[in-house]
Amino acid sequence: MNRVRESAPQLAGIIPYDPKYLSAQMYMSANENPRDVDPDIRSQIDEAVRKVSLNRYPDPLANDLRDEIAQANGLDREWVLVGNGGDELLFDTALAWGGAGRTFLNLPPTFSVYEANARLTNTPIMNIERFSEDFSIDEDRVLAALADPTNNIAFTIIASPNNPTGLRAPQVFLEKLLNSTDALVMVDEAYFEFSRETMRPYLERHENLVILRTFSKAFSLAGVRIGYILAHPAVIREYMKVRQPYSVDAVSQAIARVVFRNRNAFEPAIHDIISERERIISELKVIPGVQFFPSDSNWVLFRISHAEQAWQYLYDNGILVRDFSSTKLLENTLRVTVGTPEQNSAFLRTLRDFALRKD
Structure with a gap:
């Protein structure tokens, strides 16, 4: 035989889960804790x-x-x-x-x-x-x-x-x-x-x-x-x-x-992440053309015009966030995982730069 029987019919049309894992300087896409085990x-x-x-x-x-x-x-x-x-x-x-x-x-x-x-x-x-x-x-x-x-x-x-x-x-x-x-x-x-x-x-x-x-x-x-x-x-x-x-x-x-x-021992880092989440939200409020969504977790979802271009601009500057812009009900949204204070500052600075270029 030079062929194989078809797989189970329920697999038709299923797209394998893709976490969009790409090489980057700053990983802010997968909702991971930015700090390794001490x-x-x-x-x-x-x-x-x-x-x-x-x-x-x-x-x-x-x-x-x-x-x-x-x-x-x-x-x-x-x-x-x-x-x-x-x-x-x-x-x-x-x-x-x-x-x-x-x-x-x-x-x-x-x-x-x-x-x-x-x-x-x-x-x-x-x-x-x-x-x-x-x-x-x-x-x-x-x-x-x-x-x-x-x-x-x-x-x-x-x-x-x-x-x-x-x-x-x-x-x-x-x-x-x-x-x-x-x-x-x-x-x-x-x-x-x-x-x-x-x-x-x-x-x-x-x-x-x-x-x-x-x-x-x-x-x-x-x-x-x-x-x-x-x-x-x-x-x-x-x-x-x-x-x-x-x-x-x-x-x-x-x-x-x-x-x-x-x-x-992880509690201080958890509290830091919560605090940094609130800082990200506070600074997203003043970036032109950005709409953020309230979060109780370690990420912030936000909507921005030209979301795919924004994702690419962030990635070209070493920052990987998650792109949901083609997902139903999430059009033009990106999700950023709360990182270290330095990573969060770099993200906010880069996103602000993109928004001002598009403004």
Whole structure:
């Protein structure tokens, strides 16, 4: 044979996720923490990694890490599941709660991987767009959609704060949502350390609540790939049926345990990022032709005329930001990750220069 059979039909038209990773002097596109793990914690990591037996399979459930996360959240191990980044757990959500005839309720613009996972699992998608000026959720439409049994909504994922638009979902709405349906409601809290708000207090009261978190952002471990969920033990057991065996390698488990034990050491940098976010917003206000959107996270989304040219001008000056200008509802927008004070100043200076040239 000189040809191969066609791939699964649900792959037709799917474009692989592209994080737009390009070489640059200043990386301000992927919502990473601009600071690497500090030398003291890295030394502890080196020591922990040296003790890992590379010839042995890892603990398949990362139970030591589960125990530490559970204890920090006032829970038992059975309420926690660790994954290969939040991305694995997002896909597992679609595997466990999706499928033909089981609708996924999506609230775009939001993280595009949610919809892609639904399509890969043959899950019908119901989109309720965020048409408001600040991209807030159309709460009445969402609740009405869930109340209609003909929609057969099996699960929804709500990022809080929402990526890429920036605002967290109101807790009053989320609780109303949880009370109104037996659909699985995942609240993606990948950036909750920057919003300072979590749905953890609601967890025991709502069996249908799943909270997703990650080590990639506030804890400077985007390169390690560790995420976890908090959920009712019965829900965790369903996730275990679809997760890949040994998905979290032993080295990543060792690194994550060290970082989690030292999580308080990251607080000063988190506060600095929040402060710098407010400085960026303040200075964007006075740049001609720029409209910024409020943010509860470690980035700022903004609209600017000639957004593609602005992106290129920033990149030509060594600054990589994320271009959403061709995304529905996000036309002419760019997203800048909060960097170090020096990086933020360079970004603002370069963007101001572009805007004045176009003014």
